[in-house]
Amino acid sequence: MNRQQRMRLYDIQERAYTEGTVEQINDQWIFFDEETEEAEMLDDYLQQEIEVFRMNRWKKGKLYETGKVRIGNDATMLRNHDLVRIRKHLVYSLERLLDGINDDAFFQFVTTLNSLNFSIYDCIYCYNHLSFLSDENRKDGVNFLVFDNQEQICNVQHHFCYFEKVNDRFEFTLNTGKRLVIEKMIS
Known part of the structure; x- marks a missing residue:
């Protein structure tokens, strides 16, 4: 991509x-x-x-x-x-996060978010831990994102580990209790 x-x-x-x-x-x-x-x-x-x-x-x-x-x-x-x-402008930390993840993870994240009736422009909070690890060889941690589409709230935890393999795991939780997990691994 x-x-x-x-x-x-x-x-x-x-x-x-x-x-x-x-x-x-x-x-x-x-x-x-x-x-x-x-x-x-x-x-x-x-x-x-x-x-x-x-x-x-x-x-x-x-x-x-x-x-x-x-x-x-x-x-x-x-x-x-x-x-x-x-x-509209994206939340700055979300924009940096989207720029920082690989194409497959980007596509999976955005299309899954869209399938839940949310847009990246619905982001009201993004903690991008990945941006604090730019100088490290091994990067792992969790990013926290909150989306509000005026009808529902979606919390996303992005677990990442970038070392010998690239692993992105997104856990979506809606205020209705619906949960969805997607994972992308590249060796």
């Missing part, structure tokens, strides 16, 4: 975007979050990925100036009540 395939898995995650509308009020662009109905200054999202819904499809670009989105080589002006979605 290459970087592009990993990014594809990021792109298809549920709840990867905050959706809403934009409106220009007193010469300032305001973003209205559809879910929470909160208003924020659009300037807070400068230089971030944003998608604008035009001609019945999402057009991906970057907010490079207040009210202006660069889509490819074109500069597009936002209009009042445009439907937009802004890519």
